Amino acid sequence: MRSGAPAGRPGFFHEAAFYSSDEEFLAIVAPFLAGGLAAGEPTVAAFNPHLTGLLRAAPGLGGVRFLDGEEHYTRPATAIHRYRGLVAGLVAGGSEQVRVAGEVPHPGVGVPWDWWARYEAVINHAYDELPLWGLCPYDVRICPPDVIAQVRRTHPYVANTAGHHPNPDFADPEEFLRNRPSAWRDPLERTPPRAHLTDPMPAELRAAVIAAGEHSAIPPQDLRGLVLAATEVVTNALVHGAPPVDARVWAAERRVLVTVADAGPGPRSPLVGLRPVRTPTGGLGLWIAHQICAHVDLRHEQGRFTVRLLAGSPEP
Structure with a gap:
């Protein structure tokens, strides 16, 4: 010992x-x-x-x-x-x-x-x-x-x-x-999103996130990181998930929130996002998101897999 x-x-x-x-x-x-x-x-x-x-x-x-x-x-x-x-x-x-x-x-x-x-x-x-x-x-x-x-x-x-x-x-x-019960929701989710896209191409979601950033005071580098993370996540959903893919974007003074949900099972590995591991349903995109966002939440709920990406100052 x-x-x-x-x-x-x-x-x-x-x-x-x-x-x-x-x-x-x-x-x-x-x-x-x-x-x-x-x-x-x-x-x-x-x-x-x-x-x-x-x-x-x-x-x-x-x-x-x-x-x-x-x-x-x-x-x-x-x-x-x-x-x-x-x-x-x-x-x-x-x-x-x-x-x-x-x-x-x-x-x-x-x-x-x-x-x-x-x-x-x-x-x-x-x-x-x-x-x-x-x-x-x-x-x-x-x-x-x-x-x-x-x-x-x-x-x-x-x-x-x-x-x-x-x-x-x-x-x-x-x-x-x-x-594990996962109850975290950003309060922004109780308000109408600034953008709600169905089966969006990555460029469409990028544009929506950039537009939302105009209504927030988050640093430009944080917004650029969120744009990259949202691109990776929606690409994962379109390639490895199941339709429909639902993307929403919110903005507040100190943060911008993006959610991407699809009807697939999501990644199975508990390490996904926290280590640069490849899985049959992706993995590196979520690892990139975990490196650059202020908060990332992965959740299976109501038969769908949802990723929440936050830039700026999270609320606990």
């Missing part, structure tokens, strides 16, 4: 922790990081400025590598890519295990949860071969109870002030993703 890691499975050790005070956060996370340093493991922390400040002031953590958590966790696909690259580089340099603690975004910090729920489930596969021990602490004072319940189902282990324990609530990631 590798230096203090929970026994029971090789590769990636994925733990959640729940805390209700700064003191409890430190009581769980500081020993975890200190244990990595004592074992000679590269040890990384990725938190918001307040929690980073608490850890920097704690004794014995001078060797921890601190990342800007708010920058690191901008998008799930980006976080996966960065962590895989970080661990691969450290392993290439001779490290046998890497220890990471990080704050995954959630509605309590103003971020929609759906794609981060997918992240927490998918990394059980995406990191499985990595010699990585990851700890994901959640603040129960601000994190909604339904999110906490889903966190319990996506982590094989739970850490607390008494130690590290197998999690009896853990669910198989694919089962979790199939059965």
